Amino acid sequence: AQSVTQPDIHITVSEGASLELRCNYSYGATPYLFWYVQSPGQGLQLLLKYFSGDTLVQGIKGFEAEFKRSQSSFNLRKPSVHWSDAAEYFCAVSGGYQKVTFGTGTKLQVIP
Amino acid sequence: DAGVIQSPRHEVTEMGQEVTLRCKPISGHDYLFWYRQTMMRGLELLIYFNNNVPIDDSGMPEDRFSAKMPNASFSTLKIQPSEPRDSAVYFCASSLGPTGEQYFGPGTRLTVT
Numbered sequence: 001a002q003s004v005t006q007p008d009i010h011i012t013v014s015e016g017a018s019l020e021l022r023c024n025y026s027y028g029a030t031p032y033l034f035w036y037v038q039s040p041g042q043g044l045q046l047l048l049k050y051f052s053g054d055t056l057v058q059g060i061k062g063f064e065a066e067f068k069r070s071q072s073s074f075n076l077r078k079p080s081v082h083w084s085d086a087a088e089y090f091c092a093v094s095g096g097y098q099k100v101t102f103g104t105g106t107k108l109q110v111i112p
Numbered sequence: 113d114a115g116v117i118q119s120p121r122h123e124v125t126e127m128g129q130e131v132t133l134r135c136k137p138i139s140g141h142d143y144l145f146w147y148r149q150t151m152m153r154g155l156e157l158l159i160y161f162n163n164n165v166p167i168d169d170s171g172m173p174e175d176r177f178s179a180k181m182p183n184a185s186f187s188t189l190k191i192q193p194s195e196p197r198d199s200a201v202y203f204c205a206s207s208l209g210p211t212g213e214q215y216f217g218p219g220t221r222l223t224v225t
Contacts, residue, residue, distance in 0.1 A: 032211050043116075043203055043216035044155075090155065094211040099145075099168065104154045 002027045004093050004103035012109040013081050021076040021106050023065075023091030033074040034092040034100065035065055044090060050074065061085070086110045116217035118204050124223045130192040133220045136185055137206030145214060146179055146189050147203040155203075161187065162210070194224045 003026045013019055025031055032051050036044040048059025055067040065076045074091060088107045094100040117136040125131055137144045145160040159169040164181045172179070176195070181187040191198055201221050205214040 034213060036216075043218050044205075044214075045216070046213045049213055099157070099160060099210050100207075100214060102155050102157075 002031070002093050002095060002101050004091050004101055006089075006091055006103035006106050008106045009104070010107045010109070012111060015083050015110050015112055016080050019076075019078045019081045019085070019108070021089050021091075021108070023074045023076065023103060024072050025074060025091070025093040026072065027093055027095050029095055030069075032094045032100075033065070033067060034094075035059065035063070035074075035076050036090040036092060036102075037061075038088045038090065038105075040087070047076070047089075081108075081110055083110045083112070116204055116206055116215050118202075118217035118220050120220060121218060122221045122223075124225065125194055126225055127195055128193045129224075130190065131194045131198075131222060131224075133189040133202050133204075133222070135187045135189070135204030135217060137187070137204070138215055139185065141206035141208050141215070142184075143207045143210055143212075144181060144187050145205040145207070146187070147205065148200045149203060149219070150200045158189070160210075191222075194222075196224045198222060199224050 005024045034049045035047040037047050038044045047063050048057050050057045050067045057065050063078050088105045090105045091103040092100045119134045146158040148156045158171045159179045161181045179189045201219045203219045205216045207214045
């Protein structure tokens with residue numbers, strides 16, 4: 001069965017600093033991978049997705065993620081964090097005809 | 113497109129009452145998902161439909177919960193009778209295909225007193 005692990009429950013970064021959120025997945029074949037963001041009181045919004053091709057994926061709001069098959073990882077990065085990036089981030093995996101499986105989320109706090 | 117629409121946005125009810133949550137998916141999407149989000153348990157998939165047919169309801173917590181999708185543009189999640197532990201935010205999402213990106217509604221915040 002497919003699964004997703006987000007090892008960091010909570011991360012705090014300073015505004016302007018770089019950010020990396022970790023995501024590890026388990027899936028037997030090439031997965032479809034997603035990152036979603038949830039702002040307080042809102043639903044989840046897709047940041048970016050990887051289906052195939054270039055392993056470095058660009059998303060909205062200046063985010064990017066890199067698919068590393070050898071490490072079963074799909075980490076999310078941003079070079080310079082803004083206060084408005086404070087939110088909860090979810091990694092998700094799917095494949096074939098299986099439904100999407102979400103990770104437990106990482107809450108990002110941005111301090112001035 | 114207006115996106116996924118959920119109603120009501122907030123619901124406060126007393127224990128024992130019936131609660132019905134509603135969802136209108138994005139037109140053309142063939143998958144619809146119901147999720148529950150709490151601080152303790154995170155985001156849980158309750159049930160999902162394909163072309164209006166329930167495919168997997170293994171996440172439905174108990175018989176008090178039921179979901180229907182009478183047509184491609186409408187789904188309901190019903191809790192009868194409701195209990196305080198059902199208090200959560202309930203999200204509806206839709207997608208094109210089971211592996212496609214999911215579009216989430218704004219959620220319904222349910223409080224059972």
